[in-house]
Amino acid sequence: MIELDHVSFTYHGQTEPVLSDVTLSIGEGELVLFAGQTGAGKSTLLGTINGLVPHFTGGHLEGTVSVDGETTRSRPPREFAHLVGVVGQDPLAGFVTDTVEDELAYGMEQLGLAPQVMRRRVEETLDLLGIAELRGRALRTLSGGQQQRVAIGSVLTTHPKVLVLDEPTSALDPIAAEEVLATLARLVEDLGTTVLMAEHRMERVIPFADRMIYVPGTGGVVDGTPAEVLRDTPIAPPIVQLGRLAGWDPLPMSVRDARRAAGSLRSSLGSAPSRPVGAGPVLLSSSDVVVRYGPKVAVRAVSLDLCAGSVLAMMGRNGSGKSSLLWALQGSGPRRGGTVRVDDTDPKSLDSARARKLVGMVPQTASDLLYLQTVADECAAADVESGATPGFCSSLLDRLAPGISRSAHPRDLSEGQRLALVLAVQLSAAPRIMLLDEPTRGLDYTAKAALATMITDLAAEGRAVVVATHDVEFVASVADRVVVMAEGEIVSDGPTGEVLGGSPAFATQVAKIMGESWLTVDDVRSALPQVVR
């Protein structure tokens, strides 16, 4: 179905090729998972399939890529629309029309299909993806998961032989991601379409992937079944890490497999390590905070204290009031009632330059804070804004993420590096409280591990850190206290072990395998008897 023959690709103006001499052959009906760190060349590799690389991106491609016998050399991507369906990361950015039905029909209109055929296929696709009740809705009003399902539907209506998905869930919360991945799994079973998918939530896709292609970033690729490839890749889901630690062979690919293999490991372990709970002095105290937008109540009289040296994770579905609460605590968001006290002052009563010296915050789209041409300029501007000594922000950045070129444009940094830059900019005002709103969004395993180290360091310096996130594994690795919000209220609040271990919805993969007192692979590693280790 898809043949890549000695494909090399170099972006315009770069000396190192992103892909060098890649030869792949992908058969009909296969589900292939593409893994690799951000920037390693996954998207480039996927882009070559329908000719977006190099026809749209520019650059130099050697070798041939052919789909169903047609090569991308001479024909532009639009001539592949009937063969290859492409779904991107941000569904909303790819929509051309404004209602669900029109969007589903758009591709078919371009192909010039007969009206009766279009009508029939739209109905079939609505049913296939379970979005029939959304048909007349405006695309902007849909939730992220619904939007992504519409985006998948809109390429399915042309009956492509190949479906290419580039991190289809990276912009979604876990519930929406689950929705989309479940839909995809069903499609693969029912339609037998060849599916190529890049996905950083590997653990959810691995159980039904036939094949995995790891893109290490050196130009080549590692190709094989998931169990083979994951044996020694630097990025791996917790389940695989646990399997490697315990020396299981073959590596477990699902929680079920792992649980069956884990019996002996469970009995050989001692007691679970106790997780330290940071209990420094209270830095921020708030009571009865109310945030409302017109008739809609976002935060319903929440009281929360933040202690020095502790990392608080805030969880809950989208729209449960996490962001609104963080903005209200910082002082620049709306607050209808209640009190917030930091050093006996209310940050809301101060101007924004002074408020950020008390409480720092990194918003959800961190890049909104960056507006200058180079990293060095941003650091210098941050020093001026914060009244810090010149070079302070730059030294902070070096501690958070060493090795970022000062002459680079902030947009060219990787997601994780940009986050580090924004964090450094906000830390330059030396706040003792730092709020991070969904910092893990779009980060790969390596970047998440780096972020975890940064956050742990901040707490160790005596700051109070709050992280709003959906990522259970990340919470298990950094937080010592977890607050779960729903409908603007706090529904549970306690030490990480209790909150995460106690509920199946929030249990980490390791907890599902080993039992509720084990949250991370590190927990298990530290408890392993010396002999096994």
Added chain:
Amino acid sequence: MARYFLPRDLHPAAWWVWALGLSVAATRTTNPWLLLMIVAVAGYVVVARRTDAPWAMAFRMYLYLGAVIVCVRVFFRLVFGGAEGSTIILRLPEIPLPAWAAGIRLLGDVSAESLLGGLYDGLRLATMVICLGAANALANPKRLLKAMPPALYEVGTAVIVALSVFPQLAESVLRVRRARKLRGGASGKRVAALHAIIIPVLEDALSRSLQLAASMDSRGYGRAGLVEARARLLTGALMIVGLIGVCVGVYATLDGSTPRFLAAPVLSSGVLVALAGFRLAGRRVRRTRYRPDRWHLPELVVAASGIGVAAVMFVTSTVNPMNLNPSLITLSWPALSWSPLLGVLLGVIPAVLTPLPASPHVPAEKVAA
């Protein structure tokens, strides 16, 4: 019969023909009774046949706009001299103006006749605006764009994309402004602050449009457009020549002093040439439409009722013009005769003889949960 009344959205062009018919009728008269009757007819049909989409809810705005137009018209007669006529009802002190402003009068005597003239005039303009507002409320603007001839497909797509960009831009401006505060942005210099908002917003917009272009390209946009250069040149030339012909023709028709052969003949041949160009351009399009709006009997009824109103008004204006333009020389209650009134009432037919609109528009707040 049951089939005729099955709920569905009418072709947007039908509503536009109807509304234009009403507003053309409004141009033929200054009789306030008739004008108010037209507004009432338009309003009644809108209330009976609109959906709860945002554009449909904007009809109220057009009513306000109409009221403002009438007030401004009357106010101007007050300020800039309204002494034509004999019944002076208000004596204001006139403000003397320098010689170069000759011909302009500020304040001074105000006559009932001139105020009334302003009122009638304003009412006529307001009625026309309200009729257009009615069309806007009844016809989905996006469906109208979709109903464009195939030759204009690209333009239509561009407009639709542009329309969806505006809410996105507004959203990102709000988001970035909020984020700016976190960096202590409020204390900075104004120009720098603007810079700090515009750069991220533009970056956002630019990366979105690149993503959209990539998505459109991989979904086959433009693959039907492969024609050889000669055919493209021919259609382009036909369109341009045709449109020039139309412009010249319209000018000549309106301006009595130009030679007559430039009027109707040039106008009609220009229209023909342009239509040929459209057809040629449309023929090479191998694209299809999903559920296009069709022109059925209800559409004919709607369009005919609008055209009917205009036609009756034209006929009566040749028979009895006094009824349509009440005298401003002798003050009296404007008279109303049966024939134009019944003509205007033709416009209310669509409120009864059309199917109800089908598309339920789901407002955004229902989704937030």
